[in-house]
Amino acid sequence: MLILNQKQIESLLSRSEVLEAIEDAFTIFQEGNFDMPDRMHANYNNITLLLMPCFTSQYFGTKLVSVNPQNQAIGKPSIYGNMILNDSETGEPLALLNGAALTAVRTGAVGATGMKYISKESSESVGIIGTGTQGFTQALFACTVRPIKKINVFDLDDKKLTEFINKLQKKLPEIEFNGMNSSEELVKKSDIIVCATSSENPVIPNDPNLLKDKCFIGIGSYKPNMREFPDALFSQITKVWVDTPFAAKESGDIVTPLENNLLQKNQVNTISTLVANKHYDQAGTTFFKSVGMALFDVVVAEYLYKKAIKENIGTQADL
Amino acid sequence: MLILNQKQIESLLSRSEVLEAIEDAFTIFQEGNFDMPDRMHANYNNITLLLMPCFTSQYFGTKLVSVNPQNQAIGKPSIYGNMILNDSETGEPLALLNGAALTAVRTGAVGATGMKYISKESSESVGIIGTGTQGFTQALFACTVRPIKKINVFDLDDKKLTEFINKLQKKLPEIEFNGMNSSEELVKKSDIIVCATSSENPVIPNDPNLLKDKCFIGIGSYKPNMREFPDALFSQITKVWVDTPFAAKESGDIVTPLENNLLQKNQVNTISTLVANKHYDQAGTTFFKSVGMALFDVVVAEYLYKKAIKENIGTQADL
Structure with a gap:
């Protein structure tokens, strides 16, 4: 069994190759050549354990994620x-x-695939709201x-903002x-705006004129009570545009506008229809909302695994 | 992260210590100090993937098992x-x-814990039907x-029988x-009889006199269509006696006798009530049926992990 840690994954990847892998994943999604059971949630004390399996024709994978928000208080990752x-x-x-x-x-x-298909090709500035790993x-x-x-960056925490920019x-x-x-x-000065926060309330002013002709990418909200866009x-x-139809159930950025009749169900479309057909939707104001899915994990893990074998990177463990 | 392979696990363990860990697991089960979500099944082509999480107060674990019966044809484990x-x-x-x-x-x-609580203390012979890993x-x-x-051994395949005994x-x-x-x-000559086959029909003759005053341990049947006992x-x-109440839903050795009115629901009891209270039920003919559960995996994994750290066994992988 090949073990790939964080540094090895970072040293291994080419961003353009990962983007190709994600386009492949969207094509697999569009053609239905996969099986992705509903993710399993288990809760115990402060911990949420998520089990996310997905099968494709040559590989399958299971991502196990544990979340404990209280870890930050003791200096550990949540x-x-x-x-x-x-x-x-x-x-x-x-x-x-x-x-x-x-x-x-x-x-x-996945976010950048959204940008490729729905932002203007001439976009020269991107604004990032939220200075975590995803941003x-x-x-x-x-x-x-x-x-x-x-690249324009905004965060309520000045220290984090400075560290983020330096890094x-x-x-x-x-x-x-x-x-x-x-x-x-940030919105004024950016062609593309990415929100990658855990906010429960919109992080962008509720001003239609401000939003005109911009491309918005939503990354942060993955629960119905989280919302980044006004x-x-x-x-x-x-x-x-969404990465998976589950976004309309999981993210407050879709759930709340649907509930409030600001958005109709038939306006929510899966971006795989653009990617698989090499169609683009770049005019006017555009919006892509991602919540992620295990299919992306399997396809990118396959890419990393094959490349690691080829370049002899990683640790082989006899299991 | 510590990686423990098959050889390291085998070299590490003391059987009496594993037995203690399993008795601890039964006590945890009896006291309810755990959380074990229903296992998740996913099927794709010939593969069944099982995801089995379980939480205890200090550790939690997830066992991922994939089963493909067709692997045997290509010389790989199923x-x-x-x-x-x-x-x-x-x-x-x-x-x-x-x-x-x-x-x-x-x-x-788990099987031996059954023997400890429901076989006669003087038992000097054990019969094993089925020559796989579990037997x-x-x-x-x-x-x-x-x-x-x-130790008396029976298998329909003579070659497997000889190899099993030699090993x-x-x-x-x-x-x-x-x-x-x-x-x-085998039944005649053995005090304790263990069935560890994948049979869909009883592997023991349907003769009440033959079975008298023996202790039977059922390991093989884990699906409703599998049955080892007559x-x-x-x-x-x-x-x-069962290791978990799920046995009455999962194993044909309980499901079929219940359906055929040979057994009543109130006759099915969880052996943790014996183990936690150090009670024994060794008189006459006795029967323990195990289907396994993730709680056992977590508690034994905890034991192996702690011992491996103490004895500096295993491979540390920076993940």
Whole structure:
């Protein structure tokens, strides 16, 4: 069994190859060549354990994620994850991957796939609201799909904002970084706006004029009580693009506008229809909302596993 | 993360310590200090994937098992398994264990715990029907709980029978081994009889006199269409002892006698009531049926993890 830790995953990947893998995943999704049972939730004390299996024709995988928000108080990560990748013919376990690194990478690539299909090709600036791991990989992958020159960043926590910019600047030395004083300033100055927070209330002002002709990417809200985008967004768009139809059940960014009649069910479309057919929807104000799915994990784990074998990276453990 | 493979698990364990861990698991079960969500099944082509999480106060674990019966045709194991053990406070993954080795060990100890509580203390002979991995560990653990002098073995396949005895003889050099010509001969010559086959029909003759005053341990049947014990058994016993109430839904050895009115629901009792209270039920003909549960896996994985850390065995992988 091949073990791939965070550093090995980061050193191994090419962002353009991960983006190709995610486009493949959307094509698999569109063609239905996969089986993804509903994820299983288990709760015990402060811990939520998520078990996320998915089968594709050659590989299957299970991501196990445990979440304990109280870990931050003792200086530990609130999320731990592992992914086991197996051969779909025999069931043999092939690899164990660091789940946090895998999730960050695939989420970055899913967001950027949204940008590729629904943002204007000339977009030169991206604004990131929220300075966690997901915001970080959104910024990195944005630069692979669009000719980004400026990255604008906003976070309520100034210290986190500065650290985020310093860390990202090292990875992207040719980009101009700007800390923003408000999300309003960020939206004004950015062509593409990514929200990657755990907010329960919109983090963008409820002003239709501000939102005009921008591309919005929603990453943070994955529960019905979490919401990042204001009501005004839904007066500016004709469609919401989602990565999976579950987004309409899981994310408050879709659930709440549907409940409040700001959005109709038939306006919610799966972006795999664009990706699989190489169609684009880049005019006016556009919105892509991602909640993630295990299919992305399996397809990106397959890519990482094959590349690691080829380049002789990782630790082989006899199990 | 500590990785423990099959050889390390086998070299690490003391059978009497594993038996103690299983008695602890039965006490935890009896006291309700655990949370074991229903196992999740997923099917894809020839593969069944089982996801089995269980939480105890200090640790939780998830066993992932994939089953593909067609692997045997290509010389591969039909079952692959992994167990991930986590800290119950933080969720942090602590260990990855070979699931096949863990399952064999804990199943051996569960069967032998049954023998300890419901077989006569003077039992000197054990008969094993079925020469797979489970039969092997049942024989090993039987010798830890009873003063076994003779092990009788029956299998329809003579070659497997000879190989099984040769392999077991090396582990138990002081025991007398005898290959039996029939299951009838085996039952006659044995005080304790273990069935560990995948049979869909009883493997023991339907003769009440043959079964008298013997102790029967059922390991093989874990589906409603699998059955190892004959109708006659149920005329000889007043109770069926099970490792978990799920046995009455999962195993044909309980399901079919209940359906055929040979057994009543109130005769099915969980053996944890004996173990937790140090009560015994050894008179006359007795029967213990095990189907296994994730609680056993977590408690034995905890034991192996702690001992491996103490004795510096296993491979540390930075994940």
